[in-house]
Amino acid sequence: ANEGKLIMKRADVVDVQDACRAFKSIYAVRSVLSQQCDTEITVFGQLEGVFLKGRIDAVTRDGECVMLDPKTSRRGISWRAVNNSIREFCYRERMGLYAYLYEQATGRHVDKVQLLFIELPPKPIGVRLVTITDEALDWGLDRLREACRQVRTCIETTNWPVFFAESECGISDFESNVDEEIVGLED
Numbered sequence: 708a709n710e711g712k713l714i715m716k717r718a719d720v721v722d723v724q725d726a727c728r729a730f731k732s733i734y735a736v737r738s739v740l741s742q743q744c745d746t747e748i749t750v751f752g753q754l755e756g757v758f759l760k761g762r763i764d765a766v767t768r769d770g771e772c773v774m775l776d777p778k779t780s781r782r783g784i785s786w787r788a789v790n791n792s793i794r795e796f797c798y799r800e801r802m803g804l805y806a807y808l809y810e811q812a813t814g815r816h817v818d819k820v821q822l823l824f825i826e827l828p829p830k831p832i833g834v835r836l837v838t839i840t841d842e843a844l845d846w847g848l849d850r851l852r853e854a855c856r857q858v859r860t861c862i863e864t865t866n867w868p869v870f871f872a873e874s875e876c877g878i879s880d881f882e883s884n885v886d887e888e889i890v891g892l893e894d
Contacts, residue, residue, distance in 0.1 A: 717878055722827045729832040736834055739821065743768045750808035755834060755855035757862075761805045769773050774806060777823040781879075784835040793837070798822060799847030805839060807848055813834045 715723075736833045744765040751760045765775040776798075782788045793799060806817040819838060826833035861867045 709845050715753060726825055726827060726832050730834060733834060735836055736823065739773070739823070739836065742770075742773070743776070748809070750805065750812050752808040752811045754804065754807070756859045757806065757855040759804065759855075761801070761808050763805050763809060766809065766817075771818045774802065774809065774817050774820045776802065776821070777825060778824050779827055781827065784824045784833045786835075789822075789824050789835055789837060792824070793822070793839075797847070799839060799843045800851050801847070803844040803847035806844055848883050 712771065731742060744767050747762060748763040748764060750765060751758070753759065762775060763774060767773045767775075768814045780788065781793065782792065802820045802822070806820055809815070812815055822837045822839065824835040824837065
């Protein structure tokens with residue numbers, strides 16, 4: 708029933724409005740966000756014979772071609788937190804791919820890729836603008852190329868790796884202690 712609709716809680720809307728007001732007070736962020744952009748661009752293409760698609764949040768229309776990807780965070784915007792997010796969510800790989808697919812689809816060279824990390828309330832609103840270097844984008848795209856080569860080989864040979872793990876689930880010490888404390892309180 709809600710397909711195609713953006714559903715947000717009122718508190719989320721207020722957080723976003725507060726963040727937008729805060730952005731306007733920061734020159735570097737204001738200058739990036741004030742440019743005319745195309746948004747929510749879906750790009751398709753091939754890498755090493757594997758068909759891929761990506762969704763780009765925003766690309767500037769005029770002048771320097773800047774790809775912008777906002778990221779909200781409750782982890783914080785310290786360099787360590789941002790760097791961990793970049794690694795954990797494979798942003799160098801993802802943005803390298805998006806830039807490659809965008810350039811293939813449009814013929815327009817991507818001059819700069821920026822991630823806009825936004826720390827939302829309840830903490831004070833914070834923003835960190837991170838430019839991903841060309842070297843990092845190339846590194847990310849190379850990693851994806853290798854992954855696509857491996858996928859293509861699996862498709863061609865119909866030989867897929869099999870992963871196996873064996874585990875045992877028990878009760879952690881802190882879980883059993885909590886239960887004992889609760890029982891003790893009821894007695």
